[in-house]
Amino acid sequence: MKILLFGAGGTIGQAVARELGSRHQLIRVGRTGGDLQADLADGASLRAAFEKAGAIDAIACAAGNVRFKPLDQLSDDDYRFGIEDKLLGQVRLVSLGGRQLSDGGSFTLISGILNYDPIAGGASASMVNGALDGFVRAAALELPRGQRINLVSPALLDESLTKYGAFFPGHETVPGARVGRAYAKSIEGRITGQIIRVI
Amino acid sequence: MKILLFGAGGTIGQAVARELGSRHQLIRVGRTGGDLQADLADGASLRAAFEKAGAIDAIACAAGNVRFKPLDQLSDDDYRFGIEDKLLGQVRLVSLGGRQLSDGGSFTLISGILNYDPIAGGASASMVNGALDGFVRAAALELPRGQRINLVSPALLDESLTKYGAFFPGHETVPGARVGRAYAKSIEGRITGQIIRVI
Numbered sequence: 001m002k003i004l005l006f007g008a009g010g011t012i013g014q015a016v017a018r019e020l021g022s023r024h025q026l027i028r029v030g031r032t033g034g035d036l037q038a039d040l041a042d043g044a045s046l047r048a049a050f051e052k053a054g055a056i057d058a059i060a061c062a063a064g065n066v067r068f069k070p071l072d073q074l075s076d077d078d079y080r081f082g083i084e085d086k087l088l089g090q091v092r093l094v095s096l097g098g099r100q101l102s103d104g105g106s107f108t109l110i111s112g113i114l115n116y117d118p119i120a121g122g123a124s125a126s127m128v129n130g131a132l133d134g135f136v137r138a139a140a141l142e143l144p145r146g147q148r149i150n151l152v153s154p155a156l157l158d159e160s161l162t163k164y165g166a167f168f169p170g171h172e173t174v175p176g177a178r179v180g181r182a183y184a185k186s187i188e189g190r191i192t193g194q195i196i197r198v199i
Numbered sequence: 200m201k202i203l204l205f206g207a208g209g210t211i212g213q214a215v216a217r218e219l220g221s222r223h224q225l226i227r228v229g230r231t232g233g234d235l236q237a238d239l240a241d242g243a244s245l246r247a248a249f250e251k252a253g254a255i256d257a258i259a260c261a262a263g264n265v266r267f268k269p270l271d272q273l274s275d276d277d278y279r280f281g282i283e284d285k286l287l288g289q290v291r292l293v294s295l296g297g298r299q300l301s302d303g304g305s306f307t308l309i310s311g312i313l314n315y316d317p318i319a320g321g322a323s324a325s326m327v328n329g330a331l332d333g334f335v336r337a338a339a340l341e342l343p344r345g346q347r348i349n350l351v352s353p354a355l356l357d358e359s360l361t362k363y364g365a366f367f368p369g370h371e372t373v374p375g376a377r378v379g380r381a382y383a384k385s386i387e388g389r390i391t392g393q394i395i396r397v398i
Binding site for chain 1: 242269270271279286287290294297313314315317320322326328329331332333336338339341
């Protein structure tokens with residue numbers, strides 16, 4: 001398969017590439033690195049990346065930013081930052097990428113554990129993750145030509161424990177390899193409309 | 200208790216008022232009718248309504264708009280409409296109303312069944328409802344002075360079946376009175392961070 005992978009340079013993107021890179025053609029997309037450059041929050045850059053990529057069999061995303069702040073410091077603009085980037089950025093992958101996606105091809109988006117298992121400072125992240133849950137379940141009903149869509153929702157990764165562990169007290173972590181396999185389940189399997197929790 | 204009820208004139212708002220009106224002081228807020236006027240999408244109007252209301256024991260919302268369209272016709276602006284109104288509008292009730300809410304006072308927000316049980320044309324609604332799930336679970340961790348927050352997530356109401364039933368094929372409906380009791384559970388009970396599903 002020809003797979004367009006957004007956020008290929010990040011911790012999750014690298015895990016996805018390790019799982020899928022040996023048996024598929026990966027086109028890596030990053031904001032600055034990778035085979036193609038695009039920014040989730042910039043629709044024009046996404047449109048250009050899809051055009052360059054041509055026909056594809058899977059669109060996978062391992063990118064998306066939100067702001068972490070105490071609840072009483074989160075402004076409308078802080079919420080809108082995550083909404084435009086991690087939430088509507090991934091929705092745009094569906095609206096802009098669908099035309100080039102093959103019959104039966106898949107979208108695999110990324111959320112995270114925080115809407116089920118919240119932390120202090122994470123209200124914007126929890127909001128965006130929950131929004132992606134709802135969007136994916138609904139979008140699956142209306143995609144044309146057998147196209148599929150799933151959401152990977154991982155706990156904190158082992159690989160991110162040193163950097164972010166202090167913000168996730170008592171949370172169990174998961175190896176990146178398990179997250180990579182969750183993408184394989186979406187891309188190589190037949191499921192649609194599923195929240196694939198890696199916990 | 201002194202309860203500020205947003206969306207008091209709607210089907211759900213009326214059900215909430217029927218449940219709570221006889222034993223509490225209700226201040227009804229509507230876009231045009233009610234005791235006070237405010238629009239969820241207009242922060243300044245919310246600020247003014249809170250100022251007029253003074254000290255309160257509960258903030259309840261039964262309002263919020265989103266656009267229903269086929270997935271391939273939903274634009275960024277269509278999504279943003281629901282995000283600014285039903286989603287960030289209710290988030291603003293928390294950020295702007297908290298100061299006047301008593302110790303142990305409650306926020307009760309409204310979502311709906313569509314993020315669990317989606318329908319065609321409902322991707323924006325499912326997104327916004329899921330976002331509210333995540334937000335409420337996270338915000339509950341950080342509210343000060345024992346303040347609480349819950350989300351009421353009802354199925355289609357019996358009272359709305361004639362108007363909207365055709366869009367919800369095979370869905371079971373629930374009586375508005377049950378939705379009213381869900382608000383009572385949040386406002387008069389002690390729970391916080393809960394999604395109160397009325398299905």
